[in-house]
Amino acid sequence: MIGIIVPAHNEEAVVAQCIESLLLAGEHPALAGEEVCVVIVLDQCSDGTQRVVNRYPVQSLVVSHCNVGRTRAAGAESMLGQGARWLAFTDADTVVPATWLVDQLRFRTDAVCGTVRVDDWSLHGEEVRSRYDALYTPVEGHQHVHGANMGVSAQAYRQVGGFKPLKAHEDVHLVADLNQAGASITWTSINCVTTSARLDCRCREGFGDYLRSLSISAPLEAVS
Template identity: 30%
Template structure:
């Protein structure tokens, strides 16, 4: 079941629905679409009504007029309707997919998402590519910055995968978390309470809630959608506004996850160590991790009582001043890329020699007075 929030997309909804109707590798009747038309004031509803008889799939339309509507609220409305549709059909093992009305999915989008979930994960995050014609009209400086950010993101992603490998999300993988391409098991969707109705970042918050609940999320590089490169977006604070800001303020900060390499190495190493302590049943020995991360004893004991490793890891990262994110500025990216390439070359060389990667001893980037250096993660 595909859920799509729609607001004033008369010019693009036809291409979106046509791409979904052209899906391959799924059985007849295996796909339905829910459109949440929220506060539409153009001809979107008329376009949808005219297209429905020719589509090779059932389409349900939910129309909403709500003055306080936002992107997260609209996506939630669409996904809730999709969940109810699956439950009406007694499909507890069903899957909800979501994309955007200004996006076009490839013919294998549904099949690839379902294949990944069949392999044993609970959710799949796909990658995003800008529409080539619209991207060509964007400023050259924006493309140059995007290439730098994309290069550094790819380096950090592989470094993380080598330092803190996850069986369900192996390398190659990516970091993208976008509502333009998400798929989730119905049971996992219900477990975390559905899509949060946030004005900005509902997709990232949703995936974070899945990870906190120990759902297995795959960042599949083979799942990609093409989305709009316009600067006049429908969701305030969304991708279009981000690109517009970067055109107007070239030195605006990068995504928070693009942090300096030493901090990223510190984070990845501690994630690995915390996972190993949890797997060994030693997480409640808070002296093994809390003082090193600047977390008070009482808070550390509360974190150790949380029900699962995902919740504990999220709580540690939220509580530790040593793990607070500090985003980079674009001017810092070239030097960080050089350092990341050197670090990755070392990790790859160690892997070829079948030596377990060991991260150099790192002092916490934000350390309390007299705080000791962290233990090497390999000692866990």
């Protein structure tokens, strides 16, 4: 079984589009009918996210962590407990391509780190997009890490102890732990996901805050 984990905090407006893309990816014929389970981990949601999730054939898990590392880990443990051999991670404001899971599995490595593209730059000044494009390298062999586009085998995930209980950069730390443990990691751009550039980002020090830092007055610093 393949498990997909999506942390969500007040994502009523966007989670449906995310789920629909995940269900489509899970039906890809190249998966040969392997079971794909999606769990939306609802972390202190006070809006209608749960009602939206309930409309789809996915699982939901309610937590009160306010901590993305613990939230991703809770979803991962749920999927591992149900027998998942592969864990795929994305975010509730993200849409994945139909070949997302197929592309993760095709490499037959312990982990796959993919790239992201921004869906709408209208909330940011032109200098933000220009700086982002100058720093971001969506090519094979890139070294970017995104919780919105990551996959890892159950065996490798367990070996390193999973996500640390961090409020930010939990994805970067997981990949560093995998690398230190000698796991094989593929860095690819072929399964690029589309994510939000919204200003009201849910995770401090995450992708949204990085985009905000790319103002004309801020020093250039490459995205992780």
